[in-house]
Amino acid sequence: MTHAPTVPTLEPAFDVVVDLGPPADHGRTRAGHRRIIPIVGGAVSGGLDAEILAGGADWQLVRDDGAIEVDGRYSARTPEGELLYLQVRGIRTGPVDVLAALLAGDDVAPDRYYFRTVITIETDAAALAHFEHAVFVASCIRDADAVRYSAYRVT
Template identity: 35%
Template sequence: MTITRTSDGRKSDPRLKVVDEIATTHLFDIAVDLDPRLNIGDGPFGKRILFGAAGGSFEGPELRGEVLPGGGDWALFRSDGGMSVDVRLTLRTHDGALVYMSYGGRWIVPAELREDIADPVKSRQVDPARYYFRTTPMFETGAKQYAWLNDIVCVGSGYLIEGGVAYQVSRVI
């Protein structure tokens, strides 16, 4: 069934309701330092590269701390030039709590920017507004003071930085 809106804005399927638009609020900014890449190679779904996490930091209004070494992005470079993100990180808050952060996402770089993005110097100079780098972070923790993280959904906007990658992470409210 095709869903259309009537002249007064209602949806033609009476089961559907108009709900508030999705809104977000800033959760934190995170910088992830990366180890040298490990090229796993061309497989049946594309080229798999591991960008290992060497450390980093995060800071926002409700929490801050460090990115622990040992996580990483098991990125899949697709034949169409896009990249699928598959990241797992461990965060340690300023007060010692451990938080598991995982996210998927997409990094889509227009063909005319791919040569510059592949260059270690030029890549950090490309305006992030010229490519699409979005993620969907989720969290797990046993720390009581951060248990609220277990129940939220987030979105992130990524960009390249010296030595790694950074994201602005927002909580969907």
């Protein structure tokens, strides 16, 4: 018997605000134009409540077409003291003038660019282990000094 794959759906999971420090522009490396944006704090709310800890970063590659490959990694701590490690990978792209405005820190409406990520979570906390057994996708917004996103569990 042949079965068809289940069609995934999206369930709202949690919301995130990641506070950012000033970027370090490493220029053109062998991998491409490298930028490292420090993560200085933030919060997770909704289906998961946690404080984002300073010390993470987004290791970005700015492609020749202006699109940015996102590779963010950071830790968060729940009110109970449980730690989570989040890795966020994705892409931010759009018209050249919009991407330039985002890089300059201008306020740009999120419908003018594409910013989507995949989030994976690691934890030693038994009560949060279900976050390790799911794939999450997010629709993101870039503010001047923060990234905001709503994460959805892919069923």
